[in-house]
Amino acid sequence: MQENLVNDIVELYKEKKWKDIVEKYHDHPDRNKLLWVFPSEENLSFLRKHLQRLRCDKVLSIGCGSGLLEWIITEATGIPVSGVEIDGAWWHCKYAPPTFIPLLFTANKLERDIITLLQESHNTALLFCYFNNREAFKEYLKYFSGKVVVIIGPANGKGVHTDPRPFGGISEEWILYHSQEVRDSKDFIAIYSRNCL
Ligand SMILES: C[S@@+](CC[C@H](N)C(=O)[O-])C[C@H]1O[C@@H](n2cnc3c(N)ncnc32)[C@H](O)[C@@H]1O
Numbered sequence: 001m002q003e004n005l006v007n008d009i010v011e012l013y014k015e016k017k018w019k020d021i022v023e024k025y026h027d028h029p030d031r032n033k034l035l036w037v038f039p040s041e042e043n044l045s046f047l048r049k050h051l052q053r054l055r056c057d058k059v060l061s062i063g064c065g066s067g068l069l070e071w072i073i074t075e076a077t078g079i080p081v082s083g084v085e086i087d088g089a090w091w092h093c094k095y096a097p098p099t100f101i102p103l104l105f106t107a108n109k110l111e112r113d114i115i116t117l118l119q120e121s122h123n124t125a126l127l128f129c130y131f132n133n134r135e136a137f138k139e140y141l142k143y144f145s146g147k148v149v150v151i152i153g154p155a156n157g158k159g160v161h162t163d164p165r166p167f168g169g170i171s172e173e174w175i176l177y178h179s180q181e182v183r184d185s186k187d188f189i190a191i192y193s194r195n196c197l
Contacts, residue, residue: 005025005028005030005031005033005034006033006034006097006098008024008025009021009025009034009068010098012024013068013071013100016075018071018072018075018076019041021038021068021072022038022039022040022041022044022072025038026038026040026183026185033097034065034066034068034097034098035065035066035068035069036065036129036130036187037069037129037130037152037153037182037185037187038069038182039069039072039073039152039182039189040182040183041076042180043180043182043183043189044072044073044076044077046178046180046189047073047077047150047189047191048076048077048078048079050177050178050191051077051079051125051148051191052079054125054147054148054177054191054193055123056079056123056124056125056146056148057079057123057124058079058080058081058082058121058123058124058125059073059079059080059081059082059124059125059126059127059150060081060082060083060084060117060118060121060124060125060126060127061081061082061083061084061127061128061129062083062084062126062127062128062131062136062137062140063084063085063086063128063129063130063131063132063133063136064083064084064085064101064103064129065085065097065129066097066098066099066100067083067099067100067101067102067103068100069129069152070082070083070100070101070127071100071101074101081101081127082101082102082104083101083103083104084103084104084105084106084114085103085104085105085106086105086106086107086108087105087106087107091103091105104117108136110139110140110143115143118140118143118144118145119143119144119145120145121144121145121146122145122146123146124146124148125146125148125149125150125191126140126141126144126146126148126149126150127149127150127151127152128149128150128151128152128153128164129151129152129153130152130153130154130162131151131153131162131163131164132161132162132163133163134163134164137163137164141170141171146194147193147194147196148177148191148192148193148194149170149174149191149192150189150190150191150192151164151165151166151170151189151190151192152166152182152187152188152189152190153165153166153187153188154166154186154187154188155167155181155186155187155188157186158185158186158187166179166187166188166189166190167179167188167190170192172195173194173195174192174193174194174195175192175193175194175195176190176191176192177191177192177193178190178191179191
């Protein structure tokens with residue numbers, strides 16, 4: 001069943017049918033194999049509208065996993081999304097999921113090219129979807145020069161732990177600009193902007 005899900009999504013990806021992917025698989029029991037949150041078309045319009053308002057012309061997704069969400073956002077919004085993952089044997093093993101965008105790899109300690117990318121990310125939104133590593137999150141933010149951070153994850157009450165959470169607060173430097181629930185899943189997309197005052 002799990003293999004079918006992966007194969008079916010890969011086929012739809014090849015045909016660029018992202019709408020079919022989000023509609024058919026958002027509540028599939030094995031969906032986490034490829035992606036934790038399947039946004040609706042409404043969610044993707046919400047993202048496009050607010051990223052454009054905040055003048056973001058790129059997104060850099062940290063801990064992007066297979067990159068399926070990143071590919072869907074790129075296709076649906078026209079805003080290019082690249083993704084960073086932890087380098088490791090996992091991505092080269094036969095059980096690893098397929099990848100839908102080219103991944104940028106880093107070691108646990110951020111590498112120089114990723115630090116430079118973060119420092120030069122002025123019109124970029126930094127995205128974390130179901131990220132679960134507070135220390136690494138702080139490290140990415142330390143170098144990030146952009147003004148927008150998007151956190152997608154479970155609200156309190158969903159019974160799933162991530163860190164950061166969408167409404168857990170980042171630091172006083174970041175203000176919640178807007179948020180939207182992903183369907184009625186108790187997962188939320190929270191957009192933060194840098195407090196420039
Ligand atoms: C729960 S998964 C979420 C994957 C994907 N964003 C999704 O929503 O399906 C968390 C991901 O973060 C990655 N990760 C953990 N620490 C990281 C770090 N320091 N830098 C980049 N990625 C990291 C893990 O390898 C894993 O793929």
